[in-house]
Amino acid sequence: MGNEFRCIRGIHIYRSFHIRAYPNCWFSLCMAKGGIRMVLILDYLDNYKKNIETIMNSIEFPLLDQTTKNSVISTTLNDFSNWSRLSSLWPLLYGTSCCFIEFASLIGSRFDFDRYGLVPRSSPRQADLILTAGTVTMKMAPSLVRLYEQMPEPKYVIAMGACTITGGMFSTDSYSTVRGVDKLIPVDVYLPGCPPKPEAIIDAITKLRKKISREIYEDQISFQRQNRCFTTNHKFHVGYSTYTGNYGQEFFYQPPSTS
Amino acid sequence: MQGRLSSWLVKHGLIHRSLGFDYQGIETLQIKPEDWHSIAVILYVYGYNYLRSQCAYDVAPGGLLASVYHLTRIEYGINQPEEVCIKIFVSRKNPRIPSIFWVWKSADFQEKESYDMLGISYDSHPRLRRILMPENWIGWPLRKDYIAPNFYEIQDAH
Numbered sequence: 281m282g283n284e285f286r287c288i289r290g291i292h293i294y295r296s297f298h299i300r301a302y303p304n305c306w307f308s309l310c311m312a313k314g315g316i317r318m319v320l321i322l323d324y325l326d327n328y329k330k331n332i333e334t335i336m337n338s339i340e341f342p343l344l345d346q347t348t349k350n351s352v353i354s355t356t357l358n359d360f361s362n363w364s365r366l367s368s369l370w371p372l373l374y375g376t377s378c379c380f381i382e383f384a385s386l387i388g389s390r391f392d393f394d395r396y397g398l399v400p401r402s403s404p405r406q407a408d409l410i411l412t413a414g415t416v417t418m419k420m421a422p423s424l425v426r427l428y429e430q431m432p433e434p435k436y437v438i439a440m441g442a443c444t445i446t447g448g449m450f451s452t453d454s455y456s457t458v459r460g461v462d463k464l465i466p467v468d469v470y471l472p473g474c475p476p477k478p479e480a481i482i483d484a485i486t487k488l489r490k491k492i493s494r495e496i497y498e499d500q501i502s503f504q505r506q507n508r509c510f511t512t513n514h515k516f517h518v519g520y521s522t523y524t525g526n527y528g529q530e531f532f533y534q535p536p537s538t539s
Numbered sequence: 540m541q542g543r544l545s546s547w548l549v550k551h552g553l554i555h556r557s558l559g560f561d562y563q564g565i566e567t568l569q570i571k572p573e574d575w576h577s578i579a580v581i582l583y584v585y586g587y588n589y590l591r592s593q594c595a596y597d598v599a600p601g602g603l604l605a606s607v608y609h610l611t612r613i614e615y616g617i618n619q620p621e622e623v624c625i626k627i628f629v630s631r632k633n634p635r636i637p638s639i640f641w642v643w644k645s646a647d648f649q650e651k652e653s654y655d656m657l658g659i660s661y662d663s664h665p666r667l668r669r670i671l672m673p674e675n676w677i678g679w680p681l682r683k684d685y686i687a688p689n690f691y692e693i694q695d696a697h
Contacts, residue, residue: 446695447695451695456680458692459692463691
């Protein structure tokens with residue numbers, strides 16, 4: 281049973297080997313001393329510490345360092361990973377229709393969503409939340425599924441607006457609107473509204489955060505997605521280049537031949 | 540009573556039918572599809588330099604398809620430009636109308652939309668393809684006898 285000392289950007293984590301197998305065990309998180317930012321956080325955390333310290337003292341944990349008790353938080357690895365994911369959910373900048381206007385108003389200063397840690401990302405490879413804002417038609421459906429598949433795990437979906445829940449106002453007569461985006465991708469939170477107010481979107485994000493905080497690590501490990509798509513070995517045929525140098529012939533007026 | 544443009548066309552011997560005036564006072568003419576490409580140039584030379592909109596609709600199930608053009612004159616300093624509405628009726632079996640893209644460029648996307656939704660093909664349009672529906676869609680959605688196929692995505696959500 282050895283001690284492993286790991287440094288992540290000024291936060292020092294003590295980890296012993298047996299804890300790796302049991303993610304629900306308690307471990308100590310020692311904050312680095314010094315630095316102005318750390319001092320401010322220490323002030324805030326002092327109120328918390330009183331609640332946590334009473335619990336910790338009753339358990340008699342041997343790894344706890346008594347001389348640094350003003351700068352220690354204890355938590356489980358599960359809760360820590362959930363907390364780190366829910367406080368920095370980066371949404372994909374995605375919007376097809378009117379709901380995107382409400383989503384975009386969240387980026388402004390009135391309904392700021394940066395205070396929840398949401399930074400809008402343009403690339404699905406860097407996003408972990410997709411708020412499907414806007415009607416999805418059958419022409420857009422393959423692109424949406426491709427965007428969802430390009431997002432790395434763990435990813436979350438909020439179906440925003442009536443059009444993405446059941447088709448909304450287009451559910452009666454439309455010939456190409458997809459009735460509900462859950463026919464294409466799995467949805468975590470359904471947010472009704474046409475369009476939902478920005479406050480309602482923040483409420484949906486809050487509910488998603490609460491849902492993430494209840495996640496259990498073992499469930500996700502057991503549900504590994506492997507070999508979901510059919511893949512094949514590509515056989516490439518070498519062909520000649522189609523470069524002719526004459527493009528845009530259709531833009532030049534060819535008078536109809538009169539014969 | 541006959542509209543100004545209608546009497547001018549009669550004076551020059553161009554075949555058309557006057558369909559009267561609509562609720563805003565815009566005179567409406569019907570033109571045959573064979574004459575349309577020449578009459579379009581004649582109207583452009585007459586002064587109508589702005590194609591306000593081009594739309595199309597299905598007149599009756601089993602009946603004709605109509606392609607509608609609203610033309611006005613845009614000029615500096617006039618508040619109430621004269622406008623005219625041209626309708627062209629084609630049969631449902633082989634709907635072909637000469638394209639007026641080369642006369643008024645704004646007809647580009649609008650004729651594509653009429654082609655996509657109703658199937659009216661415009662001859663000599665440089666790039667006539669579907670614009671709203673996916674490229675490989677079969678059928679003309681806004682025709683009155685169109686039946687939407689029972690795709691999984693279009694079925695009701697439960």
